[in-house]
Amino acid sequence: MMTTNNLVIFDTTMRDGEQSPGASMSRDEKVRIGKTLERLGVDVMEAGFAIASKGDFEAVRAVASVVKESTVCSLARAHDKDIEAAAEALEPAARKRIHTFIATSPIHMKYKLKMEPDQVVEQAVAAVKKARQYCDDVEFSAEDAGRSDPDFLCRIFEAVIAAGAGTINIPDTVGYALPHEFGALVGDVMARTANSDRAIFSVHCHNDLGLAVANSLAAVQQGARQVECTINGLGERAGNASLEEIVMAMRVRKDLMALDTRIDTTQIVPASRLVSSITGFAVQPNKAIVGANAFAHEAGIHQDGVLKHRETYEIMAAEDVGWSANRMVLGKHSGRAAFKSRLEELGIEPGDDNDFGDAFVRFKALADKKHDIFDEDLVALVSGNESMDGAAMFTLTNLNVTSQLGTNPNAAVSLDVQGEGVDSSAQGDGPVDAVFKAIEKIAQSGCEQKLYNVNAITSGTESQGEVTVRLERAGRIVNGVGADTDIVVASAKAYLHALNQMMRPQLRQHPQASGV
Numbered sequence: 001m002m003t004t005n006n007l008v009i010f011d012t013t014m015r016d017g018e019q020s021p022g023a024s025m026s027r028d029e030k031v032r033i034g035k036t037l038e039r040l041g042v043d044v045m046e047a048g049f050a051i052a053s054k055g056d057f058e059a060v061r062a063v064a065s066v067v068k069e070s071t072v073c074s075l076a077r078a079h080d081k082d083i084e085a086a087a088e089a090l091e092p093a094a095r096k097r098i099h100t101f102i103a104t105s106p107i108h109m110k111y112k113l114k115m116e117p118d119q120v121v122e123q124a125v126a127a128v129k130k131a132r133q134y135c136d137d138v139e140f141s142a143e144d145a146g147r148s149d150p151d152f153l154c155r156i157f158e159a160v161i162a163a164g165a166g167t168i169n170i171p172d173t174v175g176y177a178l179p180h181e182f183g184a185l186v187g188d189v190m191a192r193t194a195n196s197d198r199a200i201f202s203v204h205c206h207n208d209l210g211l212a213v214a215n216s217l218a219a220v221q222q223g224a225r226q227v228e229c230t231i232n233g234l235g236e237r238a239g240n241a242s243l244e245e246i247v248m249a250m251r252v253r254k255d256l257m258a259l260d261t262r263i264d265t266t267q268i269v270p271a272s273r274l275v276s277s278i279t280g281f282a283v284q285p286n287k288a289i290v291g292a293n294a295f296a297h298e299a300g301i302h303q304d305g306v307l308k309h310r311e312t313y314e315i316m317a318a319e320d321v322g323w324s325a326n327r328m329v330l331g332k333h334s335g336r337a338a339f340k341s342r343l344e345e346l347g348i349e350p351g352d353d354n355d356f357g358d359a360f361v362r363f364k365a366l367a368d369k370k371h372d373i374f375d376e377d378l379v380a381l382v383s384g385n386e387s388m389d390g391a392a393m394f395t396l397t398n399l400n401v402t403s404q405l406g407t408n409p410n411a412a413v414s415l416d417v418q419g420e421g422v423d424s425s426a427q428g429d430g431p432v433d434a435v436f437k438a439i440e441k442i443a444q445s446g447c448e449q450k451l452y453n454v455n456a457i458t459s460g461t462e463s464q465g466e467v468t469v470r471l472e473r474a475g476r477i478v479n480g481v482g483a484d485t486d487i488v489v490a491s492a493k494a495y496l497h498a499l500n501q502m503m504r505p506q507l508r509q510h511p512q513a514s515g516v
C-alpha cells in the first residue's frame with residue numbers, strides 16, 4: 001500500500017459539478033474557474049468530459065492551455081474514441097491526466113453495460129493501456145464501487161495497476177454507503193489488492209444521503225490519499241463531497257488526520273462565490289464554511305461567549321477561509337453583551353444602567369417585530385425614537401406605472417413629505433428605474449444606488465417579493481427593504497426606506513462586518 005502524508009485534492013466542479021441539472025458552464029467560464037482553482041491550490045482539476053460535446057472538448061483544451069500549476073484532467077469512458085478525444089483536448093497541458101472509468105457493480109454490468117465481469121476487466125485494461133500511450137498519469141475509476149463485490153474490485157484494480165494506472169478511484173456513485181462501511185471497504189480493498197503499493201487510492205463520494213464528506217473522511221482514515229470533491233458540493237443529483245468541508249475538516253481535525261494539502265484556504269470563499277455566480281446556484285446560508293451564516297452569531301449566549309473568547313463558539317476563524325470577519329447579528333435572540341458591543345462600535349454611549357436597560361428592552365420589542373435590525377434602528381432606539389415609520393420623511397401614498405411594448409415605462413408617484421402631498425412622474429429604462437427616478441425628482445437626495453436585489457419570500461407567481469436597495473451618499477451606506485406581492489411597489493418601499501434612513505442623523509462610521 002502506497003503511504004504518503006499528502007492528500008491529493010482532485011476537484012471535479014467542472015465535470016461532475018457541471019452534471020448538476022442547470023449548472024452547465026461555457027468555455028470561458030471554465031477558464032475562469034480553472035484559474036481560480038489553480039489559485040486555490042487544487043492538485044488536479046477535472047475540466048470536463050472531452051467526448052461529450054464540441055463545447056466541452058474546447059473547454060477542456062482552453063483550461064489545459066492556461067492552467068500551469070495544477071494537473072488538468074478529462075474524463076473518458078473505457079472506449080478508444082473517448083480516450084483519443086481526452087488526449088487531444090489535453091494536448092496543451094503542462095501537467096495532464098486521463099481519467100477512464102467503467103462500472104463494476106452487478107446491477108450496472110448486467111443492465112447498463114450488458115457485459116460479463118470478464119469483459120469489463122478486459123475493457124478496463126485495454127482503456128488504461130490506451131490512455132498510457134498518451135499520458136503517464138492515468139486514473140481508473142470503478143463506477144458504482146460502493147455497490148460492487150470487493151473481490152471483483154481487487155481483481156480489476158490489480159489488472160489496471162499492472163496496465164499502468166497510477167490512481168485507483170473507488171466511487172460511491174449513488175451515495176449509498178455509510179461511513180464505517182465505506183471506510184472498511186476502502187481499507188479492505190487496499191489491503192487485498194496485490195500491487196496496491198504502485199497506486200494512490202482515491203475516493204469519489206456522492207451526497208444522496210448527505211454522507212459524502214463523512215464517507216470521504218472515513219476512507220482517508222483507512223489510507224485513501226486522493227479525495228474527489230467539488231466547490232459548494234455541486235454535482236450530479238444531491239452533489240459530491242464538498243471541497244471546502246473536506247479541506248477544513250482535515251485542517252481542524254489534524255489531531256486525527258495528520259495529512260497535508262496544498263490548498264490556500266483563504267481562497268475558499270472567493271472560489272465558492274465564483275462558482276455560485278457562474279452556475280446561478282445560490283449557496284444556502286447555513287452551508288458549512290461558505291454559507292453567509294457559517295460565521296454569524298445571533299444567540300445572546302453565543303455572542304457573549306465569542307466576545308469574551310472567540311474559540312468558545314468558533315472552531316476555525318472566518319478569515320482562514322476567506323471571509324473578512326465573523327459577524328454578530330442583532331436579533332431577538334441577542335443579549336446585552338452583543339447589543340452593548342454594537343452600540344460601542346457605532347460610537348453610541350450606552351448611557352447609565354437604567355438608560356441602557358430601557359434601550360435593551362425597546363431593542364427586544366423591536367426585534368420581535370422586525371426581521372432585520374439595522375444600525376439606524378439602534379440609533380433610533382437609543383434616542384427613544386424607535387418608531388421607524390413615524391420618523392419617516394417620505395411616505396408612499398400612490399403609485400401608477402404604465403408599461404407598453406416598444407416605449408419606456410412611465411411612473412407617477414405621490415409621496416407624503418412630512419405632512420405635505422407631492423406628486424411627480426418620470427420615465428425609466430424599466431418600471432423600477434422609472435419609479436426610482438420619480439422619487440428622486442421629489443427627494444433630490446444625491447444618493448448613489450449601490451445595490452438592487454429581489455428575493456421571492458414565497459413561491460409561485462403570486463409570491464411575496466422582498467426588495468433590498470442600498471444607497472450611498474458621501475461615504476455613508478444605508479440599506480432599505482420593502483416587501484409586497486407587486487415587485488414594483490416593493491421596490492418603491494425599499495427605496496423610500498433607504499432614503500428615510502439616509503435623512504436621519506449620521507452615525508459614526510464603523511467596520512462593516514458583512515464578510516468579503
Ligand SMILES: CC(=O)SCCNC(=O)CCNC(=O)[C@H](O)C(C)(C)COP(=O)(O)OP(=O)(O)OC[C@H]1O[C@@H](n2cnc3c(N)ncnc32)[C@H](O)[C@@H]1OP(=O)(O)O
Pocket residue numbers: 016019049051052053076077078079101102103112113114143173236
Ligand atoms: C458516474 C458518472 O458521472 S459517469 C459520467 C456521466 N457523464 C455523462 O454522461 C456526461 C457526458 N455524456 C455524454 O455526452 C454522452 O452520454 C456520451 C457522449 C458520453 C455518450 O453518448 P451516446 O453515445 O449517445 O450514448 P448514451 O449516453 O445514450 O449511452 C451511454 C453508452 O455508453 C456506455 N457506457 C457507459 N459507461 C461506459 C464506460 N465507462 N465505458 C464504456 N461504455 C460505457 C453505455 O453502456 C451506453 O452504451 P450503449 O449505447 O451501447 O448502450
Ligand SMILES: CC(C)C(=O)C(=O)O
Pocket residue numbers: 016075101141142143144169171172173174204206
Ligand atoms: C466517473 C465517476 C468517477 C463518477 O463520477 C462516479 O462514479 O460518480
Ligand SMILES: [Mg+2]
Pocket residue numbers: 016171173204206236
Ligand atoms: Mg460522480
